[in-house]
Amino acid sequence: MTNKLIEMKDIIKSRRLELGLTQQELADLCHADRTTVGKWESGDIINIKRDKLQLLSKALNISHLVLLGAEEYIPCEIDEILIYDAIYGDTLGNQIAKIKNPYPDNDGQFFGIQVAHPTFITGYCFAIFNKKTKINSGDIVAVSLNGNEAMIRKLYIVDKDIVTLRPVMEEGELITLVENDIKDMNVIGKYCYAISPFLE
Secondary structure, eight states: OGGGGGGGHHHHHHHHTTTTTHHHHHHHHTTOOOHHHHHHHSSOOOOOOOHHHHHHHHHTSHHHHHHTTTTTTOOOOOOOEEEEEEEEEEEEOOEEEEEEOOOTTTOEEEEEEEEEEETTTSSSEEEEEESSOOOOOOOOEEEETOBBBEEEEEEEEEEEEEEEEESSSSSSOOOOEGGGGGGGGEEEEEEEEOGGGGGO
16 A cells, blocks of 8 residues: 555554554644644644654654655554664664564553663564553653663662652663652653564
8 A cells, every 4th residue: 555545644643653642642742732633633634834844754763755655655463562772761773573462462552672681692682561550659660861772770769759760671770760860850751571583
């Protein structure tokens, strides 16, 4: 199917759902309000301003040419998980793979990050996270500080004003966040499992 047969409104909604974003989350990334995103998705607004189109393209991690119909849009299947090379705050890095979800009956909105791991033959694996699940003290999470590249840490909530982020492996430093520092922490998702790239 070519992109000419898929309207921009449908691409926006489909891609937003693929990424597990609510209309409000997409609106926040585009510096717009939720009703504007709703109008983009319903087709009530078809002429999106250039600056908003650039923000929308970045938030959805697709080319603006796809949104404009100049390149083909290939939707992701619901039972697939998108794998990224990195995540920075709320911004997705480059999509490097797409895998079948080995546990399609599990509820959630999943994404993966490629991480170095010595026990895999390739030297890396895909760490899979659930974006829409409750985070508890002691959980392993993908977390970003000050919009920097996400790291995988064990999160401990000491009390309402103290959080520690411990390395999962021996590598990495123990990070303690106190009071206002906690506001700069963005927990992106809860770790579910690691998967071999051979299962792509």
